Amino acid sequence: MASIAIKDIPQLYQKAMKLQSSGRLKEAHDIYNEIVDVRPQTAEAHYQIGRIAREVKDFKVATAALNKALQLKPGESVVLRELAETLGDAGDVDEAIRAFEELAKLRPRDEDAQLQLAMLHQRQGRFEESEKHFRKALRLSPGDGIVYRAWLQGKKVKKGEPIIREMLDAYKSPKVQGRLRANLCFAIAKAYEDTKENEKVFHFLNEGNGMMARAFPFDQKAFDTEFDESLRLQKAFSWRKEVPPLDNSEFAPILVTGLPRSGTTLTEQIIASHSMVEGSGEIGVLGKMCRRIMLDRNGQDWRKTLELRDTQYEAFPRLIEAEFRKRVSFDKLVTDKTISNFRYIGLIRELIPNARIIVVRRDPRDQLLSIYKNVFREGTHTYAYDFEALARYYRKFVDCIEFWREQMPDAFTEIAYEELVNDPEVQSRKLIAAAGLEWEDACLDFHKTKRDVKTLSIHQVRQPMYKSSARAWEKYADDLKPLTDALERYGVLDWHYKT
Structure with missing residues (x-):
């Protein structure tokens, strides 16, 4: 874009806002940047740059832009809230707390500020501190x-x-x-x-x-199409037998995956208690990049066949590492607990051969009951509120894991939740070895590890390992009969124990 005149800024700002609201984030971002280049004191443009960066999870850029907007408009509650939420998303909890405390002073009757402080x-x-804010x-x-x-x-x-x-x-x-x-x-x-x-x-x-x-109705047909098409493309792909050395061979993320409530948070917490590892929670970029490879150029339809160019093989590991580093700082090894990564085990191993992949599985009755007992972020995991949809989703998971077992059994390690809680030391040692690490006793004291935990397992990972969550379904056997009947119809009721 050619250099703009200051008088044109209001019109350009409105244009960028329309682009942003229609999802054309890069075009909007470019215009906002042009505005701040010409008129750096335009707080609104810095604010929108921050919002876009937060949406694409580039937290460093987002934080810098929002701080600049706040510097230009001190005490602006809308900017302060966005900054506080961004800091929370980035895992900078202490700074997020400070920002929400400032917001609470500006807006003493702001219920959401108190709720966010409680959850942080x-x-x-x-x-105990969180309880004070829940009460407020x-x-x-x-x-x-x-x-x-x-x-x-x-x-x-x-x-x-x-x-x-x-x-x-x-x-x-x-x-x-x-x-x-x-x-x-x-x-x-x-x-x-x-x-x-x-x-x-x-x-x-x-x-x-x-x-x-x-x-939040669940669209079973759309979900089945999306799931089945991505697996179809990977089933027809010719996987490499040998992998050449990588330029950034030191980048070896540890991926913990499985269905929600399978024990992935506990598993990650054990690994993240190791001195060589930074636990990052759900980074959420690998699946998006894998889908991008499998969709056509317009990003609308699935490709007929899946092919990878040499340039993609060369670029992918560096791109992924850069995306990880936008979201989390790490010196050595980093975990990614994105649960949907199990769908792309082959592509991930193909493109990041150094990745360690750990799949956590659990008795479906306990696992799906745990899902049914929880509320997820609005519009996500919409299958979670219906027994039939839950059983069908578990069937998809089984189909996926069975395919990867047949296609590339050495690409991942499976951890059974029940074995982990019943025999913690033996299974934790197996887990740490699967992550490519030497054993450290701190991994058994995972509940003492001070790190940010954002998931629904927020209380459990602060406690020593316990067995009560295994076979918890039995006390609700009558209530769960529609679920167990559905699992039996789909042929997966006993899959967990046969593997």
């Missing part, structure tokens, strides 16, 4: 089921605690509807499970899941 402290294992959020928004559910995610409820009565009162209130009521149902179910009143759990679980399923 919770992520760090500071549960509830004072600002009484009966808010989203707050209760987030709070109980990191809290074990004891029988007779006042929080149970509070939630039941909120449940009876006609004011608590929609998302607030759905989340409240999940929170009450969690409380009853904690207090071992198991006969009351599924009344609330079924209501909460039903509401979520209606709010």
Whole structure:
């Protein structure tokens, strides 16, 4: 773009906003950059650069741009909130807390600021501090089921605690509807499970899941097409027998994958307790890049066949490393716990031969029950709220793993969750060896490792390993009969134990 005149900035800014809202982020980003080159004090353009960078998970650029916007407009709450959320996404929890505390001072009745502070402290294992902010959020928004559910995610409820009565009162209130009521149902179910009143759990679980399923319908046909097409392309691909040396051979990410609630967070935490490893959680770039290779140039349709050029083989490892480093700082080895990576084991191994891939599997009754008991980010994992869809999704997982076992059994290591919790030292040693590391005793004390944990397993990874989550489904056998029947129809009820 040619150099612009200052008088044209308002019109160009509006053009960039339209491009941004239509998803054409790079074009919008280029215009915002042109604006700040000509007029560096344009806070709005810095703010939008930050928002775009956050969306593509380039957290370093996002943080710098948002700090610049805030410097130009001190006390601007919209910018401050975006900065605080970006810092939280980037794993810079202490700075995120400071930013949200500043926002809370500017907006003392901002319930979301208190909720975010509560969850940030919770992520760090500071549960007493998080409870103070959950209480503040509830004072600002009484009966808010989203707050209760987030709070109980990191809290074990004891029988007779006042929080149970509070939630039941909120449940009876006609004011608590929609998302607030759905989340409240999940929170009450969690409380009853904690207090071992198991006969009351599924009344609330079924209501909460039903509401979520209606709010976010699962498109089974679209999901099947997307899943099946990506596997079809990989099944027809000619995998290399030998892999030439890489330019960046030191980049050897450790990928932990599997379905949600299979034990991937626990597995990553054990590995990340090693002195050579930086745990990063879900980076989420490998699957996107693999799909990009499998889609046509317009990114709309699946290719007829999958082919890779020499230039792609050469460029891919460096590109992936650069994408990782945008999201997390690491000196030695880094983990990526993106659960969908199991779908692309072949392509990942083909393009990053040094990657260590670990697949975690679990009894489907325990695993799918755990999914059914949780709420996911809106619009994601929409299969999670229906037993039939859950069983069908598990069947897809089995098909995928069976294919990779046949095609390239040496490309990945399987860890069974039940074996890990029943025999922690032996299985942890196996796990550390699979990650290509020498054993360190700190890996058995994973619950003492101080790192940011963003997942639904936020409470579990702060505790020593326990066995109670294995065969947890048995106490709900009658309630889970529609699920077990569906798993049996799909032929995967006992797959976990036959492998």
